[in-house]
Amino acid sequence: MSKVLKPGETIGIIGGGQLGRMMAQSAKRMGFMVGILDPVENCPAAQVADWHICADYTNLKAINELAKKSDVVTFEFENIDAKALKAIKDITFVPQGSETMSMSQDRIKEKHFLESTGVLIAPFSIVKTKKELDVAIEKIGYPSVLKTTRFGYDGKGQLVLKSEADKKEAESLVCNTVCVLEAWVPFEKELSVMIVRNQKGETTLFPVSENIHIHNILHESLVPARISSAVNDKAVKVAKQIADTLQLVGTLGIELFLTKDDKIYVNELAPRPHNSGHYSIEAMSLSQFDAHIQAVTGLPMPKARLLSPVIMVNILGQHVKNSLALRERKPDWSFHYYGKDESSTDRKMGHITILTDDLEKTLKEIEDTNIWNGGIS
Ligand code: AMP
Numbered sequence: 001m002s003k004v005l006k007p008g009e010t011i012g013i014i015g016g017g018q019l020g021r022m023m024a025q026s027a028k029r030m031g032f033m034v035g036i037l038d039p040v041e042n043c044p045a046a047q048v049a050d051w052h053i054c055a056d057y058t059n060l061k062a063i064n065e066l067a068k069k070s071d072v073v074t075f076e077f078e079n080i081d082a083k084a085l086k087a088i089k090d091i092t093f094v095p096q097g098s099e100t101m102s103m104s105q106d107r108i109k110e111k112h113f114l115e116s117t118g119v120l121i122a123p124f125s126i127v128k129t130k131k132e133l134d135v136a137i138e139k140i141g142y143p144s145v146l147k148t149t150r151f152g153y154d155g156k157g158q159l160v161l162k163s164e165a166d167k168k169e170a171e172s173l174v175c176n177t178v179c180v181l182e183a184w185v186p187f188e189k190e191l192s193v194m195i196v197r198n199q200k201g202e203t204t205l206f207p208v209s210e211n212i213h214i215h216n217i218l219h220e221s222l223v224p225a226r227i228s229s230a231v232n233d234k235a236v237k238v239a240k241q242i243a244d245t246l247q248l249v250g251t252l253g254i255e256l257f258l259t260k261d262d263k264i265y266v267n268e269l270a271p272r273p274h275n276s277g278h279y280s281i282e283a284m285s286l287s288q289f290d291a292h293i294q295a296v297t298g299l300p301m302p303k304a305r306l307l308s309p310v311i312m313v314n315i316l317g318q319h320v321k322n323s324l325a326l327r328e329r330k331p332d333w334s335f336h337y338y339g340k341d342e343s344s345t346d347r348k349m350g351h352i353t354i355l356t357d358d359l360e361k362t363l364k365e366i367e368d369t370n371i372w373n374g375g376i377s
Contacts, residue, residue, distance in 0.1 A: 002095075002199050002200075002298055003071070003072065003093050003095075003298050004297065004298035004299065005032060005071055005072055005297035005298060007030065007031025007032060008031065008032070008033065009032060009033065009071040009072075010032065010033040010034070010035055010050075010069060010070045010071050010072075011023075011027050011032050011033070011034050011035070011070060011071070011072050011073075011074060011293070011296070011297070012034075012035045012036075012037065012066045012067065012069065012070030012072070012073040012074070012092070013034065013035070013036050013037070013045060013049070013073075013074055013075065013076055014037050014038075014057060014063070014066065014073065014074070014075040014076070014077075014080055015036075015037070015038060015045070015057070015075055015076035015077045015080075016036040016037070016038025016040065016043035016044060016045035016046050016049075016052065016076075017038075017043065017044055017045065017076060017077070017338070018044050018045075018338040018340075018348065019076035019077065019272060019273050019289075020036060020038070020043075020044065020045030020076035021044040021045040021047070021048055021338060021339070022273065022278075022281070022287075022289045023045070023074070023076060023273065023289045023292055023293060024036070024045050024048045024049045025048055025289065026287060026289040026290045026292070026293045027293045028048065029290075030290075030293060030297075032293070032297070033050045034048075034049040034050050034051075035049060035050060035051045035052070035053065035066060035069055035070055036049045036051070036052045036053070037052075037053045037055065037057065037062055037063065037066045038052065038053075038054065038057075039054065039055060039056045039057070040054070041054055042339075042341060044338040044339045044340055045076070047339045051069070053065055053066055057080055057081070057084070058081060058084070060084060060087065063084050063087070063088055064087075064088060064091065066088075067088035067091040067092040068091055068092070070092050071092065071093065072092065072093045072094075072095060072296055072297060073085075073088060073092050073093070073094050074094075074095075074096060074250065074292070074296045075096070075101070075272065076272055076273070077272060078101050078104045078105055078270060078271050078272060079105060079150075079151060080101065082098040082099075082101060082102040082105075085097075085098040085101070086098050095199055095249045095250070095295070095296050095298070096249045096250040096271070096296065097249065099246075100246050100248060100249075100250075100252070100271045101271050103246075103269075104269050104270065104271050105150060106149050106150060107147060107148075107149040107150070107180050108126055108149050108178075108180060110268070110269055111124055111180065113245075113246075114242070114266050114269075116245070117241050117242055117245045118241070119238050119241060119242065119264075119266050120263060120264060120265050120266065121265055121266050121267075122182045122183045122184075122185050122257075122265055122267075123139075123140060123182070123183045124140070124180045124181060124182045124183070125139055125140055125180065125181045126178070126179075126180055127146070127174055127178070127179045127180065127181050128174070128178050128179075129174065130171050130174060130175070132174075133146075133167070133170060133171060133174050133181070136181040137161070137167070137181065140181050140182070140183050141183070142161055142162055142163055142164075142184075143160060143161060143162050143184040144160075144161045144181050144182060144183055144184055145158055145159070145160050145161070145181070145182045145184060146158065146159045146161060146170050146173055146174070146179050146180075146181050146182075147159075147179060147180055147182060148173065148176075148177050148178070148179055149177070149178045149179060149180060150177070150178075157173075157177075158216070159173055160184070161181075185257045185259065185265050185267075186259060186260070187257035187258055187259055187265075188258050188259060188260050189210055189211075189225070189226075189227065189257075189258045190210070190211045190212070190213060190255070190256070190257060190258075190267075191208050191209065191210055191211065191225055191227070191235055191255075191256040191257075191258055191264075192208070192209050192211055192221075192253055192254060192255050192256060192274060192276040192277075193205070193206065193208050193209070193235055193236065193238070193239040193253075193254045193256070194206040194209075194251060194252070194253050194254075194273070194274055194276075194277040194280070194288050194291075195239045195240070195242075195243045195248070195251075195252050195254065196250065196251045196252075196288065196291035196292055196294070196295050196301065197243050197248040197249060197250070197252075197295060197301070198249065198294065198295040198298065198299070198300070198301050199249050199295075199298065200300075201244075201247075202300055202301035203240070203243060203301055204286070204291040204294070204295075204301040204302055204303070204304050205236065205239065205240070205304065206277055206280055206284065206288060206291075206304050207223050207224055207225075207304075207306050208223075208224070208225045208227065208232050208235045208236070209221045209222065209223050209225055209276045209277070209279070210222040210223070210225035210226055210227070211255075211276050214372070215346075217314070217316065217346060217348075218275045218276060218314055219313065219314060219372065220311055220312065220313045220314075220363075220366070221275075221276040221277075221278070221279055221311070221312045222310075222311050222359055222363075223279055223283065223306065223309065223310050223311075224306070224309060226359070227258065228262070230262065231258060231262055231264070234262075234264050235256060235264055238254065238256065238264055238266060239252075239254050242254060242266070242269070248271075249295060249296070250271065250272070250292060250295055250296055251271070251272055251273050251274075251288060251291065251292040251295070252269060252270070252271055253269070253270035253271075253272065253273070253274025253276065253277065254266060254268075254269055254270075255267040255268040255269075255270070255274075255276075272292075273288045273289055273292055274288070275314070275348070275351075276312075278312050278336070278351050278353065279310045279311070279312040279353055280304070281334075281336075281353065282307075282310065282334050282353045282355060283306060283307055283308050283309075283310035283353065283355060284304050284305065284306055284307060285302070285303075285304060285305040285307060286302055286304055291304065307355075308355040308356070308357075309355070309356055309357065309358075309359055310353060310354065310355050310356065311353075311354045311356060311359060311362050311363065311366065312351055312352070312353050312354075313351065313352050313354070313366055313372070314348060314350075314351050315335075315337070315348075315349050315350040315351055315352065316345070316346050316347060316348060316349060317343040317344045317345050317346060317347040317349055318345050318346070318374075319349075319371050319372065320343055320349050320350070322369075322371040323335065323350070323352070323371060326369060326371060330352075332354070332355075333352050333353070333354050334352065334353040334354075335350065335352050336350045336351050336352070336353070337349065337350040338350055354366070
C-alpha cells in the first residue's frame with residue numbers, strides 16, 4: 001500500500017518528546033494535521049500539535065484511537081511494542097512497518113542484521129549467565145563494553161570493563177538481563193549519518209556529522225565532519241548499504257566509529273530522527289524532520305543541500321539557566337527549547353545551532369562561554 005497525503009490530512013505520531021515536536025513542526029508547515037500519543041500531559045510535541053491522546057504507549061485502546069483518527073502513523077522513538085504497530089496496520093497506514101523498529105530494539109538482532117549487510121562491527125559475544133561472561137571475556141578481552149540488549153540509550157545500561165577489577169559489577173548487570181560483550185573500538189572520532197527513504201526507494205542523505213560526547217551523551221555535532229573525502233565516501237556507502245538492505249522507509253540514524261587506520265565500524269542504528277541531525281533545521285535546505293515527513297506522507301525525496309558549516313550543541317538540564325543568559329549575548333545563535341515541564345541533570349532540554357565559516361573558532365567560542373564546563377560565563 002502506498003499513499004500520498006494531502007494538506008489537511010492527519011499524521012499521528014507515537015511519542016511526544018522533542019523529536020515528535022520537531023516532526024510536528026515540519027508537518028504543520030506542510031499543512032498537515034498532527035495528533036500525538038504520549039502519556040505526559042503538556043509533553044513537548046502536544047504543545048505544537050492539533051490534538052493529544054494522553055495515554056501510555058502500551059495502551060492498545062489509545063493506539064487504536066490514534067490510528068482511527070490518523071491517515072498515517074509514524075513514531076519518534078524505537079521502543080514501541082511491535083505487536084501494537086502490527087495491530088493498527090489494518091486501521092491506518094503505517095508506512096515504516098514494524099520490522100526495522102523491532103530489529104533496533106534488540107542489540108543482538110541488530111548485530112546479526114549488520115553482520116548480514118557486510119559492514120564492520122565490533123567483535124561481540126552474547127552473555128546470559130556469569131559463566132558465559134567468563135567465556136566472553138576470554139574471547140573479547142579487555143577493554144570491552146558490556147551492554148544490555150534492550151532499552152539502552154545515552155550510555156545507560158552499559159559498563160566499560162577495563163580489567164578483572166570490573167568483573168564483579170559486570171556480573172550483577174548480567175544477573176538482571178541478557179547482555180552483549182563488545183570489544184572496545186579505539187576510535188579517533190564518532191560520526192553519524194542520517195538517511196531518509198520513501199516507499200519508492202528514493203533517499204535523502206544528510207552529510208556525515210562529527211559527534212563529540214561527554215559522559216556518553218551527545219554534546220556537539222560538527223558538519224562537515226573533519227574527515228577525508230575517502231572516509232566520507234565510506235560512511236555514505238555504509239549508510240546506503242544498510243538502508244537498501246532494510247528496505248527502509250522513514251529516517252535512520254547510523255552511529256559510526258572511525259579508527260586511526262580509517263576503518264569505519266557501525267555502533268548503533270536508530271530508526272528515527274537523531275540528535276546529531278538537529279543542525280539540519282537551520283543549516284540544510286531541508287531538515288531531517290522535513291525529510292521524515294516527506295517520506296511517510298509518500299512525497300518524493302529531495303536532495304539535501306548544506307547551506308553553511310554548522311555546530312550544534314546540546315542544552316542539558318544543568319545548562320538551561322546559563323543558556324538563557326547566553327541568549328542575550330549571542331543573537332546569531334539559534335536557541336531551541338523543547339518546552340519540557342521538568343528539568344533534571346543530563347535531560348535534553350534544548351539545543352543551539354550555530355552557523356559558522358570557521359568550525360575551530362566557533363568550537364573555541366562555545367568553550368569560552370564556560371557553560372558546558374560546569375562554570376558560569
Ligand atoms: P551506545 O549507547 O551504544 O551508542 O554507546 C554510547 C557511547 O559509548 C558511544 O557513543 C561511545 O562513545 C561509547 N561506546 C559504546 N560502545 C563502544 C565500543 N564498542 N567501543 C568504544 N566506545 C564505545
